[in-house]
Amino acid sequence: MKVSSRVHRMKESSTLAVAARAAALKKEGADIVAFGTGEPDFDTPSNIKDAAIEGLRAGLTKYVATPGTLDARTAVAGKLRDENGIPCKAEHISITAGAKHALYLVLQTLIDPGDEVILPTPAWVSYRPLIELAGGRCVEVAGSMERGFKVLPEELAAAMTPRTAAVILNSPSNPCGITYTPDEIRALCEVIARHPSAVLVSDEIYEKLVYPEIQPGLQHFSPGSLPAMAERTITLNGMSKAFAMTGWRIGYVCAPGSSGFIQELIKLQGQMTNNIPAFFMPAIVEALSPRSASQVEAMRVAFARRAGVVDELVRAVPRFRSVRSTGAFYSFPSIAACKGLTSAGGRAITDAQSFAEALLLEAHVALVPGGDFGECAADHIRITFAAEEALLRKGMARIAEFTGALR
Ligand SMILES: Cc1ncc(COP(=O)(O)O)c(C=O)c1O
The missing domain is CATH 3.40.640.10 (Type I PLP-dependent aspartate aminotransferase-like (Major domain))
Incomplete structure (x- = not known):
C-alpha cells in the first residue's frame, strides 16, 4: 500500500523501539533490567484516579x-x-x-x-x-x-x-x-x-x-x-x-x-x-x-536520591564520562572511550548504538543509544533512573561488568 513520503522519511521513536525490543527478550525469558523508557515507576496517586472514576460515574462520557x-x-x-x-x-x-x-x-x-x-x-x-x-x-x-x-x-x-x-x-x-x-x-x-x-x-x-x-x-x-x-x-x-x-x-x-x-x-x-x-x-x-502536592514531592525526593546513586555508579565506571543529573530522571554518559573495543561476546563497539545492542544481548540491560538525541550525541547512552534503588544497582553492576570486560 502507498505510504506518504513525509511519513516514510520519519524515523521510528528509538525510545519506544528499545522498549519493544526489551519486552520481546523478556517474553523469551531473559532477566532484562530496563533503563530505557522515560516514565516514572510509581503509580498515579489514588485521589487522581478516584476523580476520573467519579467523573465517569457522573456521566462525563x-x-x-x-x-x-x-x-x-x-x-x-x-x-x-x-x-x-x-x-x-x-x-x-x-x-x-x-x-x-x-x-x-x-x-x-x-x-x-x-x-x-x-x-x-x-x-x-x-x-x-x-x-x-x-x-x-x-x-x-x-x-x-x-x-x-x-x-x-x-x-x-x-x-x-x-x-x-x-x-x-x-x-x-x-x-x-x-x-x-x-x-x-x-x-x-x-x-x-x-x-x-x-x-x-x-x-x-x-x-x-x-x-x-x-x-x-x-x-x-x-x-x-x-x-x-x-x-x-x-x-x-x-x-x-x-x-x-x-x-x-x-x-x-x-x-x-x-x-x-x-x-x-x-x-x-x-x-x-x-x-x-x-x-x-x-x-x-x-x-x-x-491535595496532590505532597505525593508529587515524595516522588521528586525519591528521584533526587536515585540521581545521586546513579551519578556515583556512573562515575565509578572508568570508561564513562558524565555530567551530574540535576533534573528529570536521566543520566547521559559518554561511552567514547569504549569505541574500537570488542565485547566479551565478540561484538565490535563502534558507537553508542553498537554498545547498547551488545549490552542488551550480553548483559541484559536495556538503555537508549544517543544518536537520535542529536548529531553530537552519537557517543552517549541514556540511562533512565525511574526504577527502585536495588534495580538501579543491579543494572549498573551489569553495565560496569560489561564495560570492564571490553578489550
Ligand atoms: C522532553 C519531553 N517532552 C515531552 C514528552 C511527552 O510527554 P507526554 O506526551 O507523555 O506528555 C516527553 C516524554 O518522554 C519528553 O521527554
Missing part, C-alpha cells in the same frame, strides 16, 4: 469543548499563573493527548515550509521528526558535555536568522538530565527577544523533577514569566512525569496574549482529536490541587 472543560482549563491556567508566574487565562490553554500531541499541534500551527527551528541538543527524540513533518528545518545547536550540555547565549545568537520561527528549550532536559538556572534562561531569552518574529517553545514536562539536593539552590524557571517573553513563549507541560500518569495521555499548551495562536491551534485539534476523554477533566483539576 460525552464530547466536551475541544480544548477541555472550563474547569480544567481554569485549573491549568491557575497553576501556570501561581506556580510559574505566567500571565495567562483559561482561554489561553488547550488540553491535549499528552505533551507530545501538544508539541505536534504547536509545530503544525507555527511552521511554514522552510522555517527554521533551533534545537539545543542533545534533545528529546521527537522534536526533530515533528519539526520536519511540519516542513521546518531543524537547526541543531550542540551543547557540549564540558559545559554541562548547556547552550550559551552567543551560540544561540549565532544560530538565529530571519528565518528562525522558533527556539525549543527543554529544562530539565531529556536526555541530558540537566537543568538551566533562571539566570541562564534569562540570558537565552535576551537573545530571542532581539528577534521579534521568533517564538520560544518551552517544554516544561520535567519541571517538578529538579534536584537542589544535588545543585544547591537550583529551581525551575518558566521563561513565559518574563514580561518581554510572555506573549512570545508557548509553554508545554502535562501530567505524565510529575504525576506518574504517562498512560493517561494528558498534556497541555499555553499560548497567552492576543495573537490568536491558541484559537488556530484549537481549530487544528478540533479537526484531529477533539477533547481528550471528558472524565479526565476532574482528574486534571484534582492533580493540580494542593
Whole structure:
C-alpha cells in the first residue's frame, strides 16, 4: 500500500523501539533490567484516579469543548499563573493527548515550509521528526558535555536568522538530565527577544523533577514569566512525569496574549482529536490541587536520591564520562572511550548504538543509544533512573561488568 513520503522519511521513536525490543527478550525469558523508557515507576496517586472514576460515574462520557472543560482549563491556567508566574487565562490553554500531541499541534500551527527551528541538543527524540513533518528545518545547536550540555547565549545568537520561527528549550532536559538556572534562561531569552518574529517553545514536562539536593539552590524557571517573553513563549507541560500518569495521555499548551495562536491551534485539534476523554477533566483539576502536592514531592525526593546513586555508579565506571543529573530522571554518559573495543561476546563497539545492542544481548540491560538525541550525541547512552534503588544497582553492576570486560 502507498505510504506518504513525509511519513516514510520519519524515523521510528528509538525510545519506544528499545522498549519493544526489551519486552520481546523478556517474553523469551531473559532477566532484562530496563533503563530505557522515560516514565516514572510509581503509580498515579489514588485521589487522581478516584476523580476520573467519579467523573465517569457522573456521566462525563460525552464530547466536551475541544480544548477541555472550563474547569480544567481554569485549573491549568491557575497553576501556570501561581506556580510559574505566567500571565495567562483559561482561554489561553488547550488540553491535549499528552505533551507530545501538544508539541505536534504547536509545530503544525507555527511552521511554514522552510522555517527554521533551533534545537539545543542533545534533545528529546521527537522534536526533530515533528519539526520536519511540519516542513521546518531543524537547526541543531550542540551543547557540549564540558559545559554541562548547556547552550550559551552567543551560540544561540549565532544560530538565529530571519528565518528562525522558533527556539525549543527543554529544562530539565531529556536526555541530558540537566537543568538551566533562571539566570541562564534569562540570558537565552535576551537573545530571542532581539528577534521579534521568533517564538520560544518551552517544554516544561520535567519541571517538578529538579534536584537542589544535588545543585544547591537550583529551581525551575518558566521563561513565559518574563514580561518581554510572555506573549512570545508557548509553554508545554502535562501530567505524565510529575504525576506518574504517562498512560493517561494528558498534556497541555499555553499560548497567552492576543495573537490568536491558541484559537488556530484549537481549530487544528478540533479537526484531529477533539477533547481528550471528558472524565479526565476532574482528574486534571484534582492533580493540580494542593491535595496532590505532597505525593508529587515524595516522588521528586525519591528521584533526587536515585540521581545521586546513579551519578556515583556512573562515575565509578572508568570508561564513562558524565555530567551530574540535576533534573528529570536521566543520566547521559559518554561511552567514547569504549569505541574500537570488542565485547566479551565478540561484538565490535563502534558507537553508542553498537554498545547498547551488545549490552542488551550480553548483559541484559536495556538503555537508549544517543544518536537520535542529536548529531553530537552519537557517543552517549541514556540511562533512565525511574526504577527502585536495588534495580538501579543491579543494572549498573551489569553495565560496569560489561564495560570492564571490553578489550
Ligand atoms: C522532553 C519531553 N517532552 C515531552 C514528552 C511527552 O510527554 P507526554 O506526551 O507523555 O506528555 C516527553 C516524554 O518522554 C519528553 O521527554
